[in-house]
Amino acid sequence: MAVSVFDIFKIGIGPSSSHTVGPMRAAQRFVSDLGRQSGFGEVTRVRAELFGSLGSTGHGHGSEAAVLLGLEGEDPTTADTDRMRPREAEIRSTGRLRLDAAHTDPGHEISFDADEDLVLHRTRSLPFHPNGMIFTAWAGDKVLSKRTFYSIGGGFVVEHGEDGHPAVVPDSTAVSYPFRTGGQLLEHCVDNRMSIPEIMMANEISLRTGGPSGEQSPDGALADPASQGGDPAAVEARVRAELLHIWEVMRGCVERGCSRSGTLPGGLHVRRRAKRMRQDLMDRERRSAGAPEPFGSMDWLTVWALAVNEENAAGGRVVTAPTNGAAGIVPAAVHLVVRYLVPGGQSDPEEDLAGTAEDDAVVDFLLTAGAIGAIFQQSASISGAEVGCQGEVGTACSMAAAGLAQVMGGTVHQVCNAAEIGLEHNLGLTCDPVGGLVQIPCIERNAVGAIKALTAARLACAGDEQQIVSLDQVIRTMMATGRDMKTKYKETARGGLAVNIVEC
């Protein structure tokens, strides 16, 4: 299955891609299929059950509101983030739920007893993945539909197939340069003398035009991409525009995070810091009147990453990169590119960013980071519930390191080495969110991850392309380490910091 850059960077809602975005998507899919298959007329009751890590930490991750709004037909890309909690409270207090209301206003209204019909199983798991969900719909005593879904990280959802295995729908679209591993990606680059963003862009065009340019049809004729869904140049322009829109949403998230103060929800009383830190940093820069700021780029990286993850923790609009918990690292690194690495880049990060050089750098960065994310998604895991935080923050750090190395002018080998270093120094990282909230250690961990990504890119670009450990070897090591990791360190809030910090 070819993974698009837009599968890795998805506009969603906080605080968690696997615990908020995925469950909302699964609930929405269940309801829309139900409506399509049998209509809502007969439906009298719907029940959602969350298992494993979703059952343990779903409450702190906003899974309940996500499922309820998903049943009402909301989509994570467009759901009004300010409306989620109030609507959840309303459903609970009135005992009424409106199935698919987002599409068929006013929807099909049914009784909904949240104590009975929205169940978090804290100690039960389903077989395939720690983030399991079962949805059931009845007409009186008759079961109309019962389906099992898994939220496998980054907002991806798969369904349990009849054979007892997850049903992954194969993507029949051939891409120009298929790859699942770092080795395959490198081979395409070297054989075709292309950069990683060029490879990724060619694949995006294939995905949208129905196949690779010049692909031979069974009768031997060369396929014409224009006849398969669009002129490649126009498709490329659309891909660029959509990537720049992703960047706009990332920037908006940073701006909101840098403009809000107060305490984050959830009861841990974690205070937002991005706004104050940014103000301090700007004051310092003003006072230094152009003299070099020894920690300038590092402090900006910290501010940008904190801003995103504070917004995420507050349930705001966030781009998965590749997950919500790790969503601050890539945007922080892209901000760094725009401010410090683009020739004639912005001296003031608050100014409007326009101009071809900046756009080119952002597009190249996101395509490169997306290619690395696609390798993790296809050959490993980006789920903290499956492999610990190394799969979330480790993956994001690896992606950001690759993007930075690309924009710094690294060769394809140096870019892959940057991705390797970015993960290597996150191996073994556990997922132990205090109180089951994506706040401690997640928010600071993103700031540290962004700085590690910069170091990884610098190390790789300073090297001679030789790296003893390859990207594929370190990814395999992450998976093996994740398998050996005890369940309590994999997004259950039953180990590590989560049990050594007294909740206030």
Ligand code: SF4
């Ligand atoms: S500790 Fe890491 S994997 Fe776990 S919720 Fe936080 S960011 Fe995600």
